[in-house]
Amino acid sequence: MVKGVSKRAIVVRTPDPRLFEEAIFIVREEAFSAQGVSAEQVLQEARSAARGYMERNVPLRRLRRIPMPVSLALGALIATLCWAAALWAV
Numbered sequence: 001m002v003k004g005v006s007k008r009a010i011v012v013r014t015p016d017p018r019l020f021e022e023a024i025f026i027v028r029e030e031a032f033s034a035q036g037v038s039a040e041q042v043l044q045e046a047r048s049a050a051r052g053y054m055e056r057n058v059p060l061r062r063l064r065r066i067p068m069p070v071s072l073a074l075g076a077l078i079a080t081l082c083w084a085a086a087l088w089a090v
Contacts, residue, residue: 010046014054023050
């Protein structure tokens with residue numbers, strides 16, 4: 001830790017805490033003053049970056065979009081097809 005230096009940080013909490021609790025973004029000193037960016041815009045950008053990271057790097061999250069009954073039905077269908085194929089091969 002360096003003494004005498006203060007940084008602004010944004011903490012974004014995850015809606016799905018199974019993988020991560022939070023993401024911490026260190027904001028540039030000139031982000032608010034030089035470019036005329038509001039605090040809300042910085043927060044939205046941090047949320048967007050965290051969401052984009054999760055979408056690119058956690059492929060299992062995409063599988064959750066399939067409803068459970070559909071997943072079970074597909075699994076049963078695949079198991080039945082494998083069983084039938086094994087019977088025909090004999």
